[in-house]
Amino acid sequence: MTGVELLLLTPDPDREDAGTAALARLLAARGLAVAVRRLVPEEAEVERALRQALEGRALVVVLEEAAGPLARRGLARLLGARLVLNARLLEALAAAFQARGQAMPREAEGLALVPQGATVLTTPGGPPGLLVEAPSALVALLPAAAPPGPILEQLWPLLEARARREGVTAQRTLKAIGLDLAEVEARLTSRLAGRPDLVVRCFPHHGEVWVRLVAHGATAAGAEATLARAEPVIAEVLGEAYYGRDEEPLEAVVGRLLRERRLTLAVAESCTGGLLGHRLTEVPGSSAYFERGLVVYSNEAKQALLGVPATLLAAHGAVSGPVAEAMARGVRERAGTDLGLAVTGIAGPEGGSPAKPVGTVFIAVASPDGVEARRFRFGGTRSEIKALSALWALELLRRRLLRRDPPGGVSA
Amino acid sequence: MTGVELLLLTPDPDREDAGTAALARLLAARGLAVAVRRLVPEEAEVERALRQALEGRALVVVLEEAAGPLARRGLARLLGARLVLNARLLEALAAAFQARGQAMPREAEGLALVPQGATVLTTPGGPPGLLVEAPSALVALLPAAAPPGPILEQLWPLLEARARREGVTAQRTLKAIGLDLAEVEARLTSRLAGRPDLVVRCFPHHGEVWVRLVAHGATAAGAEATLARAEPVIAEVLGEAYYGRDEEPLEAVVGRLLRERRLTLAVAESCTGGLLGHRLTEVPGSSAYFERGLVVYSNEAKQALLGVPATLLAAHGAVSGPVAEAMARGVRERAGTDLGLAVTGIAGPEGGSPAKPVGTVFIAVASPDGVEARRFRFGGTRSEIKALSALWALELLRRRLLRRDPPGGVSA
Numbered sequence: 001m002t003g004v005e006l007l008l009l010t011p012d013p014d015r016e017d018a019g020t021a022a023l024a025r026l027l028a029a030r031g032l033a034v035a036v037r038r039l040v041p042e043e044a045e046v047e048r049a050l051r052q053a054l055e056g057r058a059l060v061v062v063l064e065e066a067a068g069p070l071a072r073r074g075l076a077r078l079l080g081a082r083l084v085l086n087a088r089l090l091e092a093l094a095a096a097f098q099a100r101g102q103a104m105p106r107e108a109e110g111l112a113l114v115p116q117g118a119t120v121l122t123t124p125g126g127p128p129g130l131l132v133e134a135p136s137a138l139v140a141l142l143p144a145a146a147p148p149g150p151i152l153e154q155l156w157p158l159l160e161a162r163a164r165r166e167g168v169t170a171q172r173t174l175k176a177i178g179l180d181l182a183e184v185e186a187r188l189t190s191r192l193a194g195r196p197d198l199v200v201r202c203f204p205h206h207g208e209v210w211v212r213l214v215a216h217g218a219t220a221a222g223a224e225a226t227l228a229r230a231e232p233v234i235a236e237v238l239g240e241a242y243y244g245r246d247e248e249p250l251e252a253v254v255g256r257l258l259r260e261r262r263l264t265l266a267v268a269e270s271c272t273g274g275l276l277g278h279r280l281t282e283v284p285g286s287s288a289y290f291e292r293g294l295v296v297y298s299n300e301a302k303q304a305l306l307g308v309p310a311t312l313l314a315a316h317g318a319v320s321g322p323v324a325e326a327m328a329r330g331v332r333e334r335a336g337t338d339l340g341l342a343v344t345g346i347a348g349p350e351g352g353s354p355a356k357p358v359g360t361v362f363i364a365v366a367s368p369d370g371v372e373a374r375r376f377r378f379g380g381t382r383s384e385i386k387a388l389s390a391l392w393a394l395e396l397l398r399r400r401l402l403r404r405d406p407p408g409g410v411s412a
Numbered sequence: 413m414t415g416v417e418l419l420l421l422t423p424d425p426d427r428e429d430a431g432t433a434a435l436a437r438l439l440a441a442r443g444l445a446v447a448v449r450r451l452v453p454e455e456a457e458v459e460r461a462l463r464q465a466l467e468g469r470a471l472v473v474v475l476e477e478a479a480g481p482l483a484r485r486g487l488a489r490l491l492g493a494r495l496v497l498n499a500r501l502l503e504a505l506a507a508a509f510q511a512r513g514q515a516m517p518r519e520a521e522g523l524a525l526v527p528q529g530a531t532v533l534t535t536p537g538g539p540p541g542l543l544v545e546a547p548s549a550l551v552a553l554l555p556a557a558a559p560p561g562p563i564l565e566q567l568w569p570l571l572e573a574r575a576r577r578e579g580v581t582a583q584r585t586l587k588a589i590g591l592d593l594a595e596v597e598a599r600l601t602s603r604l605a606g607r608p609d610l611v612v613r614c615f616p617h618h619g620e621v622w623v624r625l626v627a628h629g630a631t632a633a634g635a636e637a638t639l640a641r642a643e644p645v646i647a648e649v650l651g652e653a654y655y656g657r658d659e660e661p662l663e664a665v666v667g668r669l670l671r672e673r674r675l676t677l678a679v680a681e682s683c684t685g686g687l688l689g690h691r692l693t694e695v696p697g698s699s700a701y702f703e704r705g706l707v708v709y710s711n712e713a714k715q716a717l718l719g720v721p722a723t724l725l726a727a728h729g730a731v732s733g734p735v736a737e738a739m740a741r742g743v744r745e746r747a748g749t750d751l752g753l754a755v756t757g758i759a760g761p762e763g764g765s766p767a768k769p770v771g772t773v774f775i776a777v778a779s780p781d782g783v784e785a786r787r788f789r790f791g792g793t794r795s796e797i798k799a800l801s802a803l804w805a806l807e808l809l810r811r812r813l814l815r816r817d818p819p820g821g822v823s824a
Binding site for chain 2: 003010013014015016018021022024028033034035036037038039040041044048049052065066201202203205210212267269271272273274275276278279280281282284286290291292293295296297298300301304305334335347349350382383386
């Protein structure tokens with residue numbers, strides 16, 4: 001059995017684990033598939049977790065959140081190795097204390113102990129890592145406080161030789177919005193059956209549908225070629241809903257389209273409360289196209305900041321198609337942008353009615369060609385309804401930008 | 413060895429795992445500490461993972477993301493049990509297909525197979541779960557698509573008897589902002605040493621410092637009493653930085669303070685791009701105090717929407733204390749709220765200078781008593797700088813609200 005296992009030693013038993021998620025992506029980009037990720041909050045469990053992880057794995061990577069010799073001690077015991085004082089580590093520790101103007105306490109010397117035969121991996125300015133060669137596996141201990149990239153960089157040659165004994169893995173994720181998962185699965189199965197070198201899996205991801213392709217081959221080029229053959233088939237099945245690949249989030253795709261078309265954008269949000277602006281501005285350089293956002297939580301704000309007529313609010317209610325359209329038009333005109341995007345809805349848990357239950361959301365896109373609103377009914381908690389509303393606002397904007405008739409041409 | 417292990421069977425090897433995090437919190441609230449959480453993306457690994465999880469655990473909970481008999485088949489093999497067709501499950505499956513107007517395909521019958529002796533756990537409207545009693549452990553299989561609460565509710569009596577053979581665990585998390593982790597640790601160690609029934613661990617959590625107390629006792633009351641004795645000691649060490657406990661996030665604490673004082677709020681955001689409004693509106697009922705948010709990404713928007721003078725922008729730059737103050741004053745006056753909160757800064761990666769490097773952020777709070785701005789220098793990625801800016805904006809507002817002189821008295 002080969003494959004990679006990631007362990008996170010953390011005192012936080014209910015965290016959402018971004019550390020090993022990022023590490024899994026780094027390894028996947030190098031063709032190393034992660035078979036298991038394990039989070040170990042209890043110190044008493046560390047040695048058992050290491051032992052289980054070593055069962056037949058080619059590579060075990062341990063992220064340590066707390067400084068301390070916990071993982072090293074457990075590993076030394078498992079391998080029957082002695083713990084020895086490492087002169088380089090001791091020096092680095094003393095220097096760190098000196099830099100803070102403190103004398104190194106006697107107990108801190110424990111941090112310089114390593115299993116005999118281990119290699120110390122240093123990076124400029126960051127805490128060091130360790131590499132230990134077990135009979136069946138390589139074990140890398142990395143401090144969670146530092147980005148793992150620089151330390152992994154030193155390990156690639158060794159890791160690749162060890163972990164790739166049974167071939168290479170390449171993977172790609174194709175992302176889509178607005179499709180039925182079961183339907184995508186059924187259509188892909190019928191199109192891609194009988195390909196033993198390719199695993200295709202569909203799964204939901206925060207309101208999106210993701211399709212992950214994993215190709216196995218004797219070489220990286222072979223695995224990549226398998227992916228390249230499969231990708232157009234999947235893109236065709238996903239159709240208009242297919243928005244991007246791998247790491248690029250929807251807001252970056254939308255940002256790229258706005259840049260290419262030299263268009264500017266302003267947004268008006270009610271139920272999303274700022275989340276739409278937040279997502280748009282997660283993209284570096286978004287100030288080139290994002291001009292302003294207005295979070296108009298009260299009816300007064302909708303009137304004063306967007307010019308939504310009081311009569312419209314009275315006739316249709318704040319959560320309605322006409323008000324969404326007036327918000328999109330209003331923010332576009334007042335900001336002087338090419339496009340206006342507006343969201344109004346009921347995120348709950350209060351505020352629903354039989355005609356407009358919690359989760360009812362209207363999204364409108366305004367361009368020089370006019371304005372269109374669409375009605376949605378989302379399920380879930382307040383937080384999930386907000387997230388789905390922002391997702392679909394970005395998606396409607398993306399689809400508008402992709403239409404053959406560009407919205408309003410090119411701005412100066 | 414006792415304790416709980418959580419497994420997530422998912423096709424998504426690099427997800428941030430919110431499912432088992434939520435489950436760990438549910439179990440912790442009932443006194444069951446989670447020793448290990450494991451994410452298993454590869455189907456070929458499921459049986460090994462189940463076997464390892466069963467090694468001496470009292471309780472194993474498996475969340476399954478994909479529908480299918482994968483975990484059941486692995487579990488049956490491990491326990492030497494036969495898979496048998498369950499009439500209740502078969503009926504439920506047929507009904508689900510009928511509701512969609514489809515005939516049940518022959519292959520779907522596999523979903524009605526369960527290890528002999530297993531108990532089917534149903535909830536109204538949701539997909540069913542399974543409970544299997546292994547010699548040493550209880551194994552619960554839950555569908556990830558449904559909230560786990562209703563199914564767990566049926567299991568508590570059984571779980572408690574099994575999992576608590578070696579006593580009860582109670583835990584509490586105290587959360588603070590603006591402290592040095594190492595300092596908190598040193599002070600807590602000297603105050604709480606020599607308490608064998610209490611484990612105290614400090615760790616960083618997205619710019620906050622969290623202190624987790626875990627108490628062990630023969631009874632729930634005993635463990636709770638240990639926590640109650642320790643909590644004031646920790647609160648004293650954390651001081652003004654201590655904002656709340658357990659599940660209540662900072663925005664909910666701030667919301668509670670605003671409600672209690674009957675104060676209203678408007679915000680003006682530059683570098684946070686809407687994140688501050690998003691966090692404030694995550695709280696149900698926030699429309700009672702949150703009036704509006706303005707995301708003023710351009711200088712034009714700062715002038716037009718907040719009345720920030722062009723001369724001020726020219727003299728100090730958009731990222732400056734005077735502009736932050738003018739933004740806070742402007743949004744407060746125009747929205748007619750009791751308080752105004754403003755953030756302006758450089759989230760990067762571009763836009764820094766030697767005098768104002770990336771991560772420089774100014775936050776201002778305006779009240780009827782005047783306005784105060786504070787300068788920060790945050791590290792990290794664009795996304796992290798945005799997150800820390802929003803965090804500290806909420807924290808400065810919280811500290812302002814807690815001062816003896818309430819800001820501007822009570823609004824009508």
